[in-house]
Amino acid sequence: MTTTPLISLTWTDHVTGRQGHLVIDRLVRGVSSGGLRMREGCTLAEVAGLARGMTMKEALHYDPEMRYIPLGGAKGGIDCDPRDPEAYGILVRYLRAMRPYIERFWTTGEDLGLTQDVVDRAAADAGLVSSIQAVYPLLDDETAARRRLADAFAVEVDGIGLDELAGGCGVAESVLTALDRAGVPHEGTRVSIQGFGTMGGATARFLARAGLSIVAVADVKGTIANPQGLDVEALLSARDPYGTVDRAALRAADTELPGDAWLSADADVLVPAAVSYAIDTAGQARVTARWIVEAANMPVLPDAEDLLSARGITVLPDVVVNSATNAWWWWTLFGDIGADPDQAFAHIRRSMRALVEQVLTRAERDGTTPRVAAHGVVADRLPLIAERFGWYA
Structure with a gap:
């Protein structure tokens, strides 16, 4: 490439x-x-x-x-x-x-x-x-395809649009696949999330409904934490269009901490779901979680990832983890799935689990990181795409 x-x-x-x-x-x-x-x-x-x-x-x-x-x-x-x-x-x-x-x-x-x-x-x-x-x-039938995508964007599931939920479903399935491979039960697994907008909020919902405990959420105002678990649905209902939570919705046991406290939260999984370059070489030293699952694009700097890997912390890369949003658009537009949330979530879960399994299996086999393994899968597939369709045409 x-x-x-x-x-x-x-x-x-x-x-x-x-x-x-x-x-x-x-x-x-x-x-x-x-x-x-x-x-x-x-x-x-x-x-x-x-x-x-x-x-x-x-x-x-x-x-x-x-x-x-x-x-x-x-x-x-x-x-x-x-x-x-x-x-x-x-x-x-x-x-x-x-x-x-x-x-x-x-x-x-x-x-x-x-x-x-x-x-x-x-x-x-x-x-x-x-x-x-x-x-x-x-497209084979532009009119039908555009109508199908418009219908999908009009779907809401418990107050949140299907288009917002698709990516978070993929991130959550990535987390669950990693836990299942490691034999770690979903119930009681603690998660800290940076960012509570489209991706972070949807991820929190799917993980909480799978039995995991969301113990910290960070937005532009700071970190909201509760070691016993946050009320995710209440926080989702209290956020503005930019993912900022109205603090009036917090419960007595919820605490407000500095913005970077999500990084060192007592959690098994960290989900950076906001800005790029969120975890640098200094910040990685504060991480005690076993997994970092990149819902944002490029949140972990390469040098920091090397240090995390040396400490036995697995980084599931963004190119895999947050790819469901883009894929859902095209699966719907091209007609592989319809404007139906159950069908969409089932297809996302099946596809993401297979992809994460493939990447983690390859990393384990080759003794590399999941990112290197994902790059290897891409390197295998790009020539096949180029051979079939050419480089530009």
């Missing part, structure tokens, strides 16, 4: 001077897939790393028997706090500038700092048909 992206560019907003980036790492059948994030400090290097990760996520879900054929990897990023009053205008102008790419080569959607409804509204204001219109020519 080449290390040089196909397209890499930086855009400067003529109104505010803010910058945005787009990296298309690879095209398959002329199209790439990857979300658009908005955060203060977003860099081109960050977006390039995320685009490479998308190439890997797509390849990891390649199944020649399915209607969904993985696309290439891409990513967009805007250097702006999504809470900034000027953020929406910047987003619209960015999408307008990227319109030629979105119309032909790049399918995008929500990522850190942006929800899908905001992306959809901004895309319409930018004159786009859809943020994923580049994939439409690959």
Whole structure:
């Protein structure tokens, strides 16, 4: 796999001077897939790393028997706090500038700092048909496919949209697969989560319903902790669109701790589900958990992962763990599953368990980390995809 992206560019907003980036790492059948994030400090290097990760996520879900054929990897990023009053205008102008790419080569959607409804509204204001219109020519029946995806996005399960729950279901299944392989019971296993937005909140729900105890949750205001377990549903009901929990919803036994306290919580599993680069070499020394399950993109720095591995702490990599969100979109659009939550969750669980099992088995066999093993699976599959579809066409 080449290390040089196909397209890499930086855009400067003529109104505010803010910058945005787009990296298309690879095209398959002329199209790439990857979300658009908005955060203060977003860099081109960050977006390039995320685009490479998308190439890997797509390849990891390649199944020649399915209607969904993985696309290439891409990513967009805007250097702006999504809470900034000027953020929406910047987003619209960015999408307008990227319109030629979105119309032909790049399918995008929500990522850190942006929800899908905001992306959809901004895309319409930018004159786009859809943020994923580049994939439409690959569909057998565009009208039916678009209706199916729209129906899926309209589904809610206990007050949360199916589109928000898909990724968390995949993260939770990754955790449960690791526990099952190690012979660790679900009941009583303690989990600490950084981030309580789309991915972190959904992960917390699925793990709590599987019997695990969520003992700490971190948002922008700090860490909420309870060694006896938090009331996840109450916290979900009390969060704002950015994943910040209203502290009025806390129970008497819940405590408020500093923002980084999630890292050293007395937990068996850590789930970083917020920003990239959350665990560095200093922070890893505070970790006592047995597993770190990367729900966020690139949360553990490479040097920190080396030190964690040397201490016997397993890092399940983002390219595997959080890949279900992207895959669910395409499974639904291409018609492998319908707009039905039970069908979606069953397919996600089955696919993610098989993938995590494959990666962990390979890591154990080769004496490597799960990340190296996942890279090995990708290296095996990319030539098969290229042989079938070519490098660009």
